[in-house]
Amino acid sequence: MQLAKLTVIGIGHGGFAVAGDLALAGHEVTMYVAERYKERVKDLFDKKTIHVSGEGRNGIAHIHNVTSDPKIAFINDIIIPVIPAYSQEKFAHETAPYLRAGHKIFLTPGSTGGTLVIGKILHELGKSKDIILSELHTLPYASRKTSETGVDIILRCKKLYFAAFPAKYNEEMYNIIKQLYPCTELRKDVLETSLNNGNPISHPVPMVLNAAKIDFFGDEHYHYKEGISPSVARVIEKLDSEREKVCAMFGYEVIPTKKRIFDMGYAPNEETLYEAYHKSPIFSSIKGPKSLSNRYLTEDTPYSLGVLASLAHQVDIKTPIMDSIMTIASALMDEDYLDTGRTTKELGIDKMDINEIKEFLVKGYEN
Secondary structure (H helix, E strand, O other), rough: OOEEEEEEEEOOHHHHHHHHHHHOOOOOEEEEEOOOHHHHHHHHHHEEEEEEEEOOOOEEEEEEEEEEHHHHHOOOOOEOOOOHHHHHHHHHHHHHHHOOOEEEEEEEEOOHHHHHHHHHHHHHOOOOOOEEEEOOOOOOOEEEEOOOEEEEEEOOOEEEEEEEEEEHHHHHHHHHHHHHHHOOEHHHHHHHHHHHOOHHHHHHHHHHHHHHHHHHHHHHOOOOOOOHHHHHHHHHHHHHHHHHHHHOOOOOOOOOHHHHOOOOHHOOOOOOOOHHHHHHOOHHHEEEEEOOOHHHEEEEEHHHHHHHHHHHHHOOOOOOHHHHHHHHHHHOOOOHHHHOOOOHHHHHOOOOOHHHHHHHHHHHHOO
């Protein structure tokens, strides 16, 4: 394995897991923490270590540097943002002045369309030339922070889907990410990885259909074990079938959610999606969310499910389940996600037909 110098952005569960695990693997890891978040991780700045426990590499990971100075953080060529979808636009605007030719950005994860959103903003700012974007379809780990300098890795994903934008750089970027995550599998482009983000499939439906329970008994709610009954699982399957139609329309491999979560190592291979969720030691142990104001609803509905529905509508695929969940979620949160959510416009592909989208995903913003 070729060791790398890289910068991780993000101080949540995923950011700690990525930084700690890659540091234990021998890579030189710098962590960039925006000035406004420094107070949350004082110990991290002082100790420059992360205690990693759980599955895989364990021990004290020594972080090369923890900094709020982007001039220092962006010396490295490899940048790994481990940030939520709602932070991606701000990331693009705030980091654009420090990006340069040769930077290789690995969004971990891309969520649904995140790479295209960032690519569009960088293009509009005149910063897209010779900067290659790419994404994983999900976080490489299921993890939880145990302290201000600790993280427990519950699961290391057995399969990760990866693509670059533009896709003409797929092989170049894949050769790098494969050194960091050998389980990575190359896909055609970042729309295919986006369509395999599991969060908009597994999160909004149970949140909407368990709204009353979460409102009253949030502290005692288990999203998968209690929130996904056989009937709720059937709704998820119908929503997933709408996503599968979009995959087929673009010529991507159609991977049902039940197969994907098995391949990733999250769940056993069962007859039904309900059984897969309930017989998974990972999913069944996940407690919460404690309220409806949680990323399972407020991020995964407008930022991910919204993109799936928007893309489906653009290619004339009907999505009654997606539309219903979007509408009810909007009512629950008193916000019109159909208006405020992410669509293909934010991805820069709203004026294109399927063939134009495919060409754009390969070539990017070529003159």
